Amino acid sequence: MSTQEQKATSQLESLARALLIPLLAVFTALVIGALLIIVTDDSVIAAFREGLGAGLSRSWSVIALAYGAFFTGAFGDVYHITETLRITTPYIFAGLAVALGFQGGLFNIGAEGQYFIGGLTTVYVGYSITGLPMIIHLPLALLAGMIGGGVWAGIVGFLKAKTGAHEVINTIMMNYIAIRLAEFLLDVGGPMARPGYRPVSPEIQPSAYLPQFFPSDPTIRFNVGFILALIAAIFIWWLLFKTTLGYEIRTVGQNPNAARYAGINVSKVIIVTMFISGTLAGLAASADILGVIHFMPNAFSAGYGFDAIALALLGNSHPAGVVLASLLFGALRAGATNMQGIAHIPVDITSILQGLIIIFIAAPAIIRAIYRLRGLEEGERLKLTRGWGQ
């Protein structure tokens, strides 16, 4: 075997190893979810009163119905697959935002607020400018979302770089400001609200729409935003691992002292990292507004900003990992919606499944214990013996 092939094989092996725990985590979460579905189902309980056999058979059919609906909802047909991908799109952007921050040693809890501000700027450019061709208007609206989110996060980066103020506190505070600001602007009669009695912005111009993949079928909302998200993921991977700026971001993230020693302007890198992180969160909002809803409602959030933290953790702060994690969350959400419609299982089950998956991935020892996987390497365990001092 040539060295190149060896390298490829070992890369494949490490990929398989990297995927093993997440896959088992998902599987385990689904099993626990099934138990939850059974114990909360009245008909199952009634069947168990009749006898064990009846109970088990009823359990089986309830789970089959629920998870059947779940999987059809995520992957059943063109509509459901595209719906999964549509939900995945903002997840990728928001997950990348938090992942980039992590790579730079920054905990951007403010993706939610940056999403709101990016939504406001993108929608404003979308509805207020008229008469432009799409080729100019659409990029302009996307750019507006990026700048809105980027500036909002950049402020936090600036405060951290210049005063040492912790980004966790400040991003949380900026979230409140952003959400209340959006409420004020979009409330009935507010500066950005449309005439009438709905607290929503005006419709954006069609020239700012992200093109649909199935324009003939209006129920399918899958659009070019997904491709943009994939391009963003590739771009962020390239930026992080192939450019000098990425090297600076990662160095500051892993060892700010060494970064200073290396002549890297740590303050500048912190501000730039936060700015780029914010542009990605802003793009999540742009994708939703320009690609799907075409206006901005007062109650805009779908919790992307906070799910994004889970996505970044799940994806190990790597762009490819974030894309996979986003696909998973997209499928969970799309599936759960269908499960609610058909099997009448509350959509909240996704929150439970997501929570379980994250716990299992954050504490892989649980999964290793359940499936009797090889324990920690001795080298890993040794880290415990490293204290402070020196």
Place this chain on the structure above:
Amino acid sequence: MPPVLELKGITKRFPGVLANDHINLTLNEGEVLALLGENGAGKSTLMNVLYGLYTPEEGEIYVRGKKADIHGPNDAIALGIGMVHQHFMLVPVLTVAENVMLGMESVKHGFVLDREDAATKVRAISEKYGLEVDPNDLVGELPVGLQQRVEIIKLLYRSADILILDEPTAVLTPQEVEGLFEVVRSLVAQGKSVVFITHKLKEVLALADRVSVLRGGKVVGHADPKTSTERDLASLMVGREVILTVPKEPAQPKDVVLKVENLEVMGDRHRMAVRGISFEVRSGEIVGVAGVQGNGQTELVEALTGLRPVVNGKITLDGRDITHETPRVITETGSAHIPEDRQRDGLVLGYPIADNLILNTYYLPPIASGLVMHANVIAERAERLVEEYDVRTPSITTPAGNLSGGNQQKVIVARELSREVKLVIAAQPTRGLDVGSIEYIHSQLVRKRDEGAAVLVVSAELDEVLGLADRIMVMFEGEIMGIVPAEQATKENIGLLMAGVHPEAGKEAA
């Protein structure tokens, strides 16, 4: 009477490495056994086996003649075996007494911590073994030497009578080392037995009753410190003749490269750490900065490299005023810096070696053109430097954190000395390293001098300064006590200057 501890045929394998190869070792009651070996010889692996952190593939351990089954630190502690690690395991925000009782707390009324009782016990141990420390001091505020005492008290509190000290002097100043030796002597005088892991020859001769030497995972010999010399031990440890002095021609100083005038630098505690010092370093000479640690050397180096602001004075590098320049400008002007704390400042431990080798040149051609970095250039460069500077590593993609201290330092040396530079600033360049690596790094610094660089070496090891420098500058409380040409320097006159005493001989205008 059986020995207190006996290891028989201990074998421990890691993937690709035979870390311990059928090791036999005996420790008698009331003696200090020195376990001597270079970094990577298998000393720490062996002790981790003994402490239950590793399970050996083969071999048996006997404690006081009885076969012992050790599966973890708790088993080891139950058998009276205690270990002080290189990196301390203390909680900085707790007091000495609280740290000592952590895990076996004294309690009263069922659940209230009895700090008094613990403090009393700590005091009793302190007095018995000469381990002076105040039980009510916060550990985080103690100097390293005292923290180490707390670690030893922790073991004694748990009634350990076999003590393993893993490279205990690596983090200590010379005075603290002397203090530790007294403690160890008092411990063995009262019946404790000590395994002292080290690669420092002088310490072995000063302290040990017996020496066992490890090389490449095997016991290669035993020695009696009373009849051995440093040279014997060194060649046993390294496996070949070792040159303990630095071979070099007389210096041929040329133009002034670094000029420092009336430099004042603030320390961390708003105390002036460097108080108006002036000196020059010329091309083709090595100036050594001697002094007890904490006399302004660290702040001086940080100021020279742009990492700490200058309060007053002027620094000129190669004719250019760099007093208030950034680290990047200073590096680009032609300065190389081997930092004092290699893991904190000099390396990104999670990065592969290849990425560490470009830490301060990552943006320059041919490594990068504009924003884009060239992976193949980085890899080729890394392969070449690893080869040239003898970095022992499985591959250039190995994270720097997985290397031994000596090899980590070689990565830094390779990065800094492979560039075209006019000035080399090396702070504690061989701290914690084994003889082979020290020899190598010294020869590289001399090579750089002979190529015409100005070299400034700061070291707490007087032997290193005496062996390496052409001129020796002694710092005391932020000032220069004197600058002595190497041929006039002796341990005595430099030692006096380090203590702040001006001997009439050897005094020279600063």
